[in-house]
Amino acid sequence: MLEWIPHYNGLIELNIKPNISSLKSSSKNHTGKEESRISEKAQHEKLNWLATLYQKRLLTGKRKYIQLQDLTIDKVRPCILDLKLGSQPFIPNKVEHQMKKLKLTTSAQLGFRICGMQVYQKNFNSTIYKDKYWGRTVKSENLIYAISLFFFDGKKICKRMLSSFIEKIENLMSTVEECQGLQFVSSSLLLVYDGVAHYDKNIEVKVIDFSHSKITQKEAPDEDILEGLGNILKTIKKIREEKYELEKYWVEKLSGQFNFHISLEVTNKISFENV
DSSP: GGGGOOOEEEEEEEEEOOOHHHHHHHSSSOOSSSHTTTTTHHHHHHHHHHHHHHHHHOOOOEEEEEEEETTTTSSSEEEEEEEEEEHHHGGGGGGHHHHHHTSSTTTHHHHHHHHHHEEEEEETEEEEEEOHHHHHHOOGGGHHHHHHHTOOOOSSSHHHHHHHOOOOHHHHHHHHHHHHEEEEOOOEEEEEEETTOOOOOOOOEEEETTOOOEEEEEESOOHHHHHHHHHHHHHHHHHHHHHHHHHHHHHHIIIIIOOOOSSSSSSTTTTEEOO
């Protein structure tokens, strides 16, 4: 499995001292046309989100963290698709809550769901962002449209890139089939490419998130993750088959029929609503 996971780059020690007041002051120091478009309400929401992130996700003080390979370091315009694998709950005291979430998404039926997306639209010189909450709203019947957005550059879908991803996922599945007893609980599949380079070159397919994974005594591979990978593979193959219809669909949708707003971060980063 080593070729299918990001390289381990050792441990890094960080001394984290979150200071929300400094975030507030720094947000007022930004200047420029793009910043002037950001409403006070949007800034307030952003700061609240950062405060929640610090409180819930980061432990203060000196702590050691695992440092993994940056899959985007050689990408000029990194495009990333995060797919959560599996259809089973993995936290014992939250089984009911997790089952509800799984049933409301494509996870229960297909063994995977969209957990996040970043894709550069070269034709529009813009980047589309989608988070896990949007991914949970995607249903099986419109999944092909949602996934195809990741491969659409604003004008076309590169067929060679699709074929390259298909080949890699097929090879990954062959590797997983040989991993008897290894359960990939709540792992994710990352698809990465450069939005301005040759689309079929320098692509990445990696499995991440192993904190809940475990080794068992079963003399069989993880059928749950294989089902998810198999359905991802089927979806990408279907996108390749229906390439021209999907290109037409997205050209129409992204040429003005949908409302959009400027994101909170940087010029030329567009977040399309309802896409």
